[in-house]
Amino acid sequence: MDFFVMIIKLIFGLIIIFGVCFVALNYSNKSLSKISNKRYVKVVDRMQISKDTYIVILKIGNKGMVLLTNMGHTEKLQELSLEEIENIESSKMESYENMTNIFNKLISKIKSKEDKDEK
Numbered sequence: 001m002d003f004f005v006m007i008i009k010l011i012f013g014l015i016i017i018f019g020v021c022f023v024a025l026n027y028s029n030k031s032l033s034k035i036s037n038k039r040y041v042k043v044v045d046r047m048q049i050s051k052d053t054y055i056v057i058l059k060i061g062n063k064g065m066v067l068l069t070n071m072g073h074t075e076k077l078q079e080l081s082l083e084e085i086e087n088i089e090s091s092k093m094e095s096y097e098n099m100t101n102i103f104n105k106l107i108s109k110i111k112s113k114e115d116k117d118e119k
């Protein structure tokens with residue numbers, strides 16, 4: 001019986017450790033994004049298509065562009081207006097906030113279950 005209790009404690013401990021890591025990474029990303037928002041050239045988003053191929057959305061001043069990058073080769077696919085770039089940035093921030101809210105709700109549920117178990 002003690003073995004199963006130890007396993008359950010280990011699982012809860014790992015969940016808490018991963019949660020703390022997630023919060024720390026999320027906090028550091030917000031801090032780093034504040035610093036990088038002051039740059040003239042900014043990578044808004046990047047998605048891996050294959051092993052060495054990425055689609056990159058850049059913001060350069062008031063303009064934006066979509067690039068296809070590969071090892072030793074970069075190709076401009078499309079230019080974006082400031083409004084399109086701002087929409088992309090706001091949707092990206094919205095998704096980060098939604099994920100953070102979901103994670104916080106999960107952590108609060110786990111804490112409330114632990115509090116009930118202790119009583």
